[in-house]
Amino acid sequence: MEIRENRVVILGAGIGAMAMGFENASCKVVAAYEHDERARELYENNAKDKTYKIGELDYNNFEEIPNMDILACDFRRGLSFTSAGMGKTHHFRNAVKAVIEFKQPKKVFFLVQCGYARLKPFKALLDYLKDEGYNYSYRIINTEGSTGLPIKEDCVYLIGTRDSSECELKFPDFEEQSICSINEILESDEVDGYYYKVNYEQIDKKIRKNTFLCWEKNQYVEANLADTNLRKIPLICNNGVIRKITHREFARLKAIPDSFNLDISNKAWMYRQLVYSPNVEIVTQIAKKLGNTEENLLRTSYVVREDVFADIFRKYLFKKCQSVKIGKSVDFECNVQGKDICFELKIYNSNYAIEKNIERVCAYLVSLKAKEDMILVVGNIVSKEIVEKYFEKYKIHIWTLSNILWLFEEYPDIKNEFISLLTYSVDDLKLEKPCHFLFQEQRNIKNEGTWKSKLLAIKPGKGERSKEYEDICIEILKNVLGEYLGLWKVQESSNNGLYRFDLCCKIKNGVNQDFFDTIKNYFNTKYIVFEFKNYEKEISQKEIYTTEKYLYEKALRRVAIIISRKGASKNALSAARGCLRENGKLIMCLSDQDLIELINIKEKEEQPTAEFFEVMLDDLLIQLEK
Known part of the structure; x- marks a missing residue:
């Protein structure tokens, strides 16, 4: 499973x-x-390696905007870069609202001028965020105190989230910084003659030291900080020579790196763009807090698993009813046979404090005072006593792991994808029809034929074809091995960045099967590495030796499976036996035909899919030469 940014x-x-x-x-x-x-x-010229869209917003087609976790808006640009006055301002604010309503971002980040924050439209915006279910907080942050950069600049930063678990939004702890010297932002090379064209009659004649000169009361006076006066750009006194602050120096005051290429063919325009650019360092620090990128690994894992669980359950809902939408205060809202239903989804990394967590969520759902039926879907094992207790207390229907597996029996692809998300085996879990089940039961829908056709339709090759092959292989593996393996972490790199394997899976707790018991107990393995090779020909011994570098005992990772279009050559198989004989590392090679055989085994359900690997291992060990 890939940890998504x-x-x-x-x-x-x-x-x-x-x-x-x-x-x-x-x-x-x-x-x-x-x-x-x-x-x-200019943005595009400096972002040539970016793959995302940089364009103009189509006010009549918000559906084409990509799905997002965070919506970031610079209201200063919406308010300032306009020739239509307040009408345009109103337009921008409405566009922000429309994007929120169409795309339902989990979090928002707004940058607002201090003056605008005192006006009624800002208060209306706050009321709107509250109505949309956002818990928000805003703060005036001055750049000089927060970063130490010598620029006089105050802005209002607003952050908001719909996550009910984040009751208190926190800004970074910006420690008061000592202001850096003007010399630290000066260009070291000779600057263009344009910057020396100044009107000395407007300058205070007493200036002698290196300093900024800012416009005040019809003249330039000495200042410790540069200001952001667009009409009168700050000057600099450097070793007794007075000139305009250069565009590069101004960019440094905004923490924009020197590698960013500026467009100074229209110098007034470039100054304007820099003045209205946010400070990169401040945005970085707030974004880290808002995006939870500094959280511990347990919290990160929890957030990712919730997202994947929600995506799987959404697939199920779309198959059962047509009207499904992301809720404002809950995960999903849908209409089933004329009834409005709200679904809230939770999945926890363990069953520790499960009752406490369920009660907290039930209390939150009751606080919404919704007229619709409420169903809490929990992707964990929960006792009947807890389900009955909190239905009596809150009148919230609770669907648990045994109910979810019963629901997903109807769609094997969804079921197998969900099982692959779990960290433990569910072989012995009894499936139960959930209470308050409103959907119509349908016949099972098989997708095995689709997997086969998708696999065979991909042509050998590199680049995009290689990624397509990797994706379909992972999809097939999740469905045929999901009951045994979890984690599904893709595209890992080694610490030094030299090597990269495609997928790493973890053997689930409680799995009781001969092949997985053997590799756990005799190969000291808890994790299995997968490699995917979309080669037209058989793989060679080179791929075996490269994969061997990813395997080592202390990481509990001594088994790898290489999947390729034609399988392994004789030399590759010989190299794999050598790795096993000399270093105790097990490398198994599969072809497309082997994957298809696994799909057939899963479809017939006459034997466990793991027995396929058990037979391969027996054959490899029996024929292993000295």
Whole structure:
């Protein structure tokens, strides 16, 4: 299972400074919208390796905006870059609301001018966020105190979340920084003659030291901090020479890296863009808090598993009813046979304090005072006593793991994908029809034929074809081995970045099967590495030796499975036997035909799919030469 980055969509993206902040915080920008064409071009020129959309927002087609976790908006650009006055302001604010309603982002990040925060439209925006179920907080942050950069700049930063578990939103603890010297932002090379064209009659004649000169009362006066006066750009006194602050120096005041190429063909325009760019360092620190990128691994794992669980259950709901939508205060809302139903989904890493967690969620659902029926779906083993206790107390229907497996029996692909998400075996769990079941039961829908056709339709090759082959192989493995393996962590790299394996799975707790018992007990293995090779020909011994580098005993990782189109050559099989004989590392090789055989075994359900690997292992060990 891949740990997904927080997906961010940006409105009022400017030249890309806000995107830099989110990317520095390990978030994933999936789209950025900016109405200034020249700003978009500069952004694109500095983001040539980016794969996401950088464009102008289509106010009539919000459906094309990608799904997101965080919506980031710079209201200063929406308010300031307009020739239509307040009408345009109103338009931008409504666009933000429309995106929230269409895409239902879990979190929001707004940047607002201090003056605007005192106006009625800002209060209306806060009321709107509250009505949409956001818990929000905002703060005025000054750049000089938070970063130590010598610029006089105050902005309102607002963050909000729909996550009921995040009761108190917190900004980073910005410790008061000592202001860095003006010398630290000065360009070391000779600057263009344009910057020396100043009107000395407007400058205080007493200035002697290196300092900023800012406009005040019809003249430039000495200042410790640069200001953001667009009409009168700050000057700099450097070794007795007075000139305009350069665009690069101003960019440094915004924590924009020197690697960012500026467009100074229109110097006034470039100054304007820099003035309205957010400070990259401040955005980075807030984005880390908002995106939970500094949380511990347990919390991260929990968030990811909830997202995957929600995605699986949404697939089920779409098969059972047509009207499914993401709820404002719950996970899903749908209409079943004329009844409005709300679904809240939870899955926990363990059953520790499960009753306490269920009571907390039930209390939250009751506080919503919704007229619709409420169903809490918990992807864990929960006793009947707990289910009955909290139905009596809160009148909330609770569907548990045994109910979910009963529901998913109807759709084997969904069931197997869900089982692969679990960290333990459910072989002995009794399936039970849930209470308050409103859907119509249908016949089982088999997808094995689809897997086979998808697999065979992919042509050998590199690049996108290789990724397609990897994806379908993982989909098939989840369905044929999901009852034995969990984690499903894809695209890992070694610490030094030299090597990369495609997939790592963990043998589930409680699995009782000969093949997995053998590799756990005799190969000291808890994790299995998978490699996928979309080669036209058989793999060679080179692929065997490369894969062997990922295996070592102390990591409880001494078994790998390589899947390729044609399987392994004789030399590759000989190399695999050598790795087993000399180093005790087990490398097994499968072909497309082997995958198809596994699909057939799963479809017939006459024997466990793990027996296929048991036979392969027996054959390998019996024929192992000295």
